[in-house]
Amino acid sequence: MKCPVCGDPLGSATYIKVPIGMCHLCEAVWVAPGQLEVIKKTPRTFDEREVVKVRLLMEWRIVEGEQASPWHCPACGIRQIRTHYKDIPSLIMDRCPKGCGLWLAKDSLQKIQILANEEGRPT
Numbered sequence: 733m734k735c736p737v738c739g740d741p742l743g744s745a746t747y748i749k750v751p752i753g754m755c756h757l758c759e760a761v762w763v764a765p766g767q768l769e770v771i772k773k774t775p776r777t778f779d780e781r782e783v784v785k786v787r788l789l790m791e792w793r794i795v796e797g798e799q800a801s802p803w804h805c806p807a808c809g810i811r812q813i814r815t816h817y818k819d820i821p822s823l824i825m826d827r828c829p830k831g832c833g834l835w836l837a838k839d840s841l842q843k844i845q846i847l848a849n850e851e852g853r854p855t
């Protein structure tokens with residue numbers, strides 16, 4: 733599989749033991765369907781600086797609903813759909829309409845974990 737953004741072959745990596753594809757140039761990640769939930773449910777501690785950084789990044793750009801993604805699915809080559817993670821409009825991701833997987837920007841996996849941590853916290 734190649735990175736749809738850079739055209740370089742996707743490398744394999746793991747994120748907290750979950751196998752993912754990663755582009756070593758743009759650091760975008762390719763995750764199989766269902767694996768985001770595994771990542772979300774795995775507790776991890778972040779230091780306060782990381783959390784602040786993620787919060788700032790999250791407020792930067794928002795996608796409402798679904799639109800055409802500029803990128804194709806690295807697995808089957810069809811145009812992906814740009815959407816967001818669950819009810820978080822600032823956590824943007826692309827998904828293959830055939831369900832091959834999800835394409836996320838670098839830091840998105842950390843964002844999902846940080847938000848999951850905060851959900852569990854009493855307010």
Ligand SMILES: [Zn+2]
Binds near residue numbers: 737759
């Ligand atoms: Zn890339």
Ligand SMILES: [Zn+2]
Binds near residue numbers: 806809
């Ligand atoms: Zn696909």
